[in-house]
Every structure is written in structure tokens, then in C-alpha cells.
Amino acid sequence: MVTSSSRNWQLLKEKVSRLISEGEKLRKIHPDVYYEKARKWTPLKLILLMMYVDIYTKIMSKQRQKYQKMFYIDPLAGSGINKIKDTGDFLAGSPIISIVFARPLFDKYLFAEIDKKYRQALKERLKHLLSQERFEVHKDCNELLNKVANDIENSKESVHYLLFIDCEGMEVHWKSMQKILSYPGDVIFVFQTNEVWETIHRWRKHKTADSFFGNNDWRNATTPEDLLELYKNRIREVKTIEGYHRELIDDITIKGGRGPGFFHYNVIFATKKTRGGSPWYFKFIEYAKKKIEKYTGDAIKIALDIINGRSQQLDWFFPLTRPREPRHRTLNEYFP
Ligand SMILES: C[S@@+](CC[C@H](N)C(=O)[O-])C[C@H]1O[C@@H](n2cnc3c(N)ncnc32)[C@H](O)[C@@H]1O
Numbered sequence: 641m642v643t644s645s646s647r648n649w650q651l652l653k654e655k656v657s658r659l660i661s662e663g664e665k666l667r668k669i670h671p672d673v674y675y676e677k678a679r680k681w682t683p684l685k686l687i688l689l690m691m692y693v694d695i696y697t698k699i700m701s702k703q704r705q706k707y708q709k710m711f712y713i714d715p716l717a718g719s720g721i722n723k724i725k726d727t728g729d730f731l732a733g734s735p736i737i738s739i740v741f742a743r744p745l746f747d748k749y750l751f752a753e754i755d756k757k758y759r760q761a762l763k764e765r766l767k768h769l770l771s772q773e774r775f776e777v778h779k780d781c782n783e784l785l786n787k788v789a790n791d792i793e794n795s796k797e798s799v800h801y802l803l804f805i806d807c808e809g810m811e812v813h814w815k816s817m818q819k820i821l822s823y824p825g826d827v828i829f830v831f832q833t834n835e836v837w838e839t840i841h842r843w844r845k846h847k848t849a850d851s852f853f854g855n856n857d858w859r860n861a862t863t864p865e866d867l868l869e870l871y872k873n874r875i876r877e878v879k880t881i882e883g884y885h886r887e888l889i890d891d892i893t894i895k896g897g898r899g900p901g902f903f904h905y906n907v908i909f910a911t912k913k914t915r916g917g918s919p920w921y922f923k924f925i926e927y928a929k930k931k932i933e934k935y936t937g938d939a940i941k942i943a944l945d946i947i948n949g950r951s952q953q954l955d956w957f958f959p960l961t962r963p964r965e966p967r968h969r970t971l972n973e974y975f976p
Contacts, residue, residue, distance in 0.1 A: 648958075649954070649955075651743070652694070652958055653954060655694070655740055656946060656947075656952075656954060657949070658740050659690075659736065659737065659947070660732075660947070660949040662732060663721065663731060663732035665768065666720055666721060666732065666736065666768065667721050667730055669761065669764045669765050669768070670757075670760070670765075673719050673721075673757050673758065673760075674721040674730065674761075675718040675719050675721065675722045675723070675733060675758065676723055676725070677725065677808070678722035678723060678725065678731070679724065679725055679726055679896065680724055680725075680726040680727055680940050680944065681895070681896050681936070682722060682731075683724075683731060683940070683944055683947050684894050684932055684940060684943055685830055685894065685905075686733070686734065686737055686943075686947075687939075687943050687957050688828070688932065689734055689737050689741075689828060690737050691924065691928070691957065691958065692802070692909070693712075693737065693738055693741040693742055693802065694741045695924065696802050696826060697710065697743055697745075697746070700800055701744050703800070706798065707800035707824070708797035708798055709748065709797050709798070709799045709800075710746045710799075710800055710801070711746060711747065711748045711749075711750060711788065711799055711801040711802070711825075712738045712742070712748070712749050712801070712802050713750045713785070713788055713803045713820070713825075714735055714738065714749075714751045714804050715750075715751070715752045715781035715782075715784045715785055715803075715805060715812065716752070716753070716805060716806045716807060716811060716812075717733070717735050717751035717752060717753045717758075717777070717806075718735070718753060718758055718806070719733070719758035719765075720732065720762045720765040720766070721733060721736075721765070724944070727944065729944055729947070729948055731944075731947045731948070734806055735749070735751055735765075735766065736765070738804070739769050739770060740769075745770075745774070746802070748775070749766070749770060749774060749775040749776070750778070750784060750788050751766075751775065751778065752777070752780055752781045752783070752784035753777065754779060754780060754781070759777055759779065781811055781812055781816075782811075782813050782816040785812070785816035785817065785819065785820045786816055786820075788801070788820060789816075789820045789823060798824075799824070799825075800825055801820075801823070801826070803820060803825055803826070803827045803828070805828070805829045805830060806830045807829075807831065807832050808832065808835070809832055809835050809836070809839055809848075810835075810839060810845075810848050812852065813851045813854075814851065814852060814853055814855075814874065815851070815854065818854065818878055821878040821880070822881055823880060823881060824880050824881075824882055826909075826910065826911040826912075827886070827908070827909070827910040828907060828909055829871075829907070829908040830905060830906075830907055830908075831868055831871055831891070831905060831906045831907070832905050833864045833865070833868050833906050834903050835905070836849075836852070836867050837864040837867060840867075853870060854874060858870060868891065868906050868908075872889045872891065872910075875889055875908070875910045876889055876910075880912075884912050886911055886912055887912070887913040888909070888910065888911045888912070888913050888918060888921055889908065889909070889910045890908070890909050890925045891906040891907060891909070892906065892925075892928050892933050893905075893906050894906070894932065894933075894936060895936045931957055932957075938956075939957075942956045942957075943957070
């Protein structure tokens with residue numbers, strides 16, 4: 641018997657295989673252009689993105705009466721390909737994941753990338769995956785956010801978006817965030833917790849902090865975690881034009897080493913609490929915390945192996961039942 645869970649398993653396997661083969665093909669376009677600062681813990685945020693895109697597109701495609709259009713917004717998009725400094729592995733970046741893991745595809749893909757070489761390579765790479773009218777590649781992240789907010793405002797059809805913000809530091813201004821957040825959509829925000837702290841305390845870039853947080857409350861923070869909480873609260877405060885606040889805001893910690901003081905970043909997730917209580921969201925967060933936060937070291941290795949086609953151990957990250965294998969006792973059904 642083919643269960644929905646074994647179908648999901650099969651589909652995910654296909655998506656990962658496609659991600660690997662597309663990644664290999666796309667690398668050949670501008671072969672010397674790739675994002676060079678990726679580290680061995682980079683794939684974990686991308687695995688979280690895969691999981692979210694997979695669930696999000698499935699759920700939102702059933703809500704076409706309420707939201708006629710589904711946008712993917714990636715204002716810090718990179719070149720489409722990353723090279724991991726520590727291992728030399730190549731891996732497809734967020735723009736490619738957002739296409740391969742979406743089923744169905746988003747109606748519109750909106751990217752920005754400041755680096756000219758990256759932007760050009762990204763455009764060429766995207767042409768192989770999407771029709772020209774389905775995507776736009778802009779230059780500046782803040783300009784993109786403002787433009788998309790205006791597009792949504794003027795759209796005759798109602799739009800819901802998934803916004804993936806993959807910061808290196810504090811590139812995105814709160815003003816642009818506030819504007820886009822006032823429209824309905826889910827957010828995945830890579831908050832560079834250590835980097836933000838260092839930028840403020842070591843490099844003393846206080847004006848940058850003011851525009852990132854939109855006020856100077858960051859001055860009251862005594863730890864990097866205070867800064868993270870402050871940002872989560874800023875997101876929580878914004879009321880959308882539909883009158884709701886994003887009440888479900890969590891984060892997953894990803895560490896770049898062991899012990900106190902080691903580099904880490906946090907991936908923030910923000911969504912609306914639905915009438916049904918959004919059980920898929922709680923399962924997603926619970927599972928991500930269990931697998932990624934608790935076992936970051938193992939998770940890094942497995943993620944690298946999966947993304948490079950060296951392993952099919954997908955059930956480490958996805959709470960799926962592998963066909964013809966013993967059922968897991970908990971969280972063994974796929975989220976929705
Ligand atoms: C962490 S990388 C993105 C990696 C990408 N998400 C991926 O998965 O492959 C951040 C990117 O943001 C770009 N960037 C930095 N400042 C920017 C700005 N103001 N507007 C647009 N892109 C910017 C950098 O050039 C870099 O490629």
C-alpha cells in the first residue's frame with residue numbers, strides 16, 4: 641500500500657536528487673562564480689529552508705481562494721551556488737532550493753544581490769529553471785523589500801509571501817522590514833547573533849544598529865541573546881493590513897563550535913497563528929530543535945552528505961516514515 645507518508649518520502653528524495661543534479665549543472669554556468677564565505681554549518685539553514693518551502697507551498701496552494709498569489713522573496717540571494725570553505729563542497733543556494741522544493745512553484749520569485757558578478761551568475765542560472773516572467777533579480781535588498789511591498793499593495797490579487805532573509809550582518813533596515821511585514825507572509829530570518837553583537841561592541845557601528853533595529857533599544861542589551869529577543873519582538877509588534885500580529889515566533893540556534901563563546905547564529909521563524917492552532921508549525925519547530933539544535937555537529941555532517949549525494953539519510957531531518965522500515969514512534973507523520 642502506498643501511504644501518504646511514503647509518497648512524501650519519495651517526493652523528498654526526488655527533490656534532493658534534483659537539487660544535486662541542478663546544482664551540478666548550474667555550477668557550469670559561470671564556473672568561477674560562487675559565494676565563497678559559506679561554512680560547514682551553512683547547509684543547516686538551507687535544510688531548514690527546504691523543510692519550510694516544502695510545507696509552505698503545500699499548505700498555501702490549498703488556500704488559493706484566500707491568497708491567489710504566492711511570492712518567494714530572497715533579498716540577500718547570493719549567486720545560486722555556494723562553496724564551503726571548510727570542505728571544498730559546492731552546494732545549491734537558497735534561490736535554487738526555493739524552486740526545487742516548491743510544489744507547486746511560487747507564482748513569483750523576487751531576488752536581490754548587491755555583488756554584480758553574483759547577480760549576473762544568478763540571473764543566468766535562474767534562466768535554466770524558471771521562465772523569464774516568473775523571476776526578477778534586483779540589486780539592493782532594501783530597495784527590493786520596498787518595491788515588493790508596493791507591488792503587493794497595488795496588486796489586484798491577494799498575495800501571501802515567504803520571505804527568506806539570509807544576512808551576513810545588518811544589511812536590512814528596519815524601515816524596509818516593517819513595510820514588507822505589514823503584508824501577509826511568513827518570515828525566515830537568519831539572524832547573525834555573534835556578528836550583530838560584534839558589529840555593535842567591537843566595531844561600534846551604532847548607526848548601522850539603529851537602522852537595523854529601527855530604534856536604539858539595542859543599547860539595553862547585555863548579551864547577544866538579548867539582541868535576538870529584541871529583533872523577534874520587533875517582528876511581533878508589526879500588525880499586518882489583515883489586522884494580525886505574527887504570534888508564532890521561534891528560533892533555532894546553529895553553532896559553529898562547542899562551548900561558550902563559540903560562533904553561532906539563529907534562524908528566526910515567524911508566522912500567523914491560525915484558527916486551527918497551526919499544529920504543523922509546532923511540529924516543525926519541535927523537530928528542528930530536536931535534530932538541528934541539539935545535534936548540530938552530527939547534523940552538519942549529515943546535511944553535507946545529503947546535499948552532495950553521498951547519503952540518503954533524509955529521515956534525520958524530515959519526520960517521515962521510510963517505506964518498508966520500522967515506523968518511528970513519535971512525529972512519524974509528515975507535518976500537515
Ligand atoms: C549569506 S549570503 C547569501 C547566500 C544565499 N542565501 C545562499 O543560500 O546561497 C548574503 C549575500 O547578500 C549579499 N548582499 C550584501 N549586502 C547586500 C545588499 N545591500 N543588497 C543585496 N545583497 C546584499 C552578499 O553579496 C551575499 O551574496
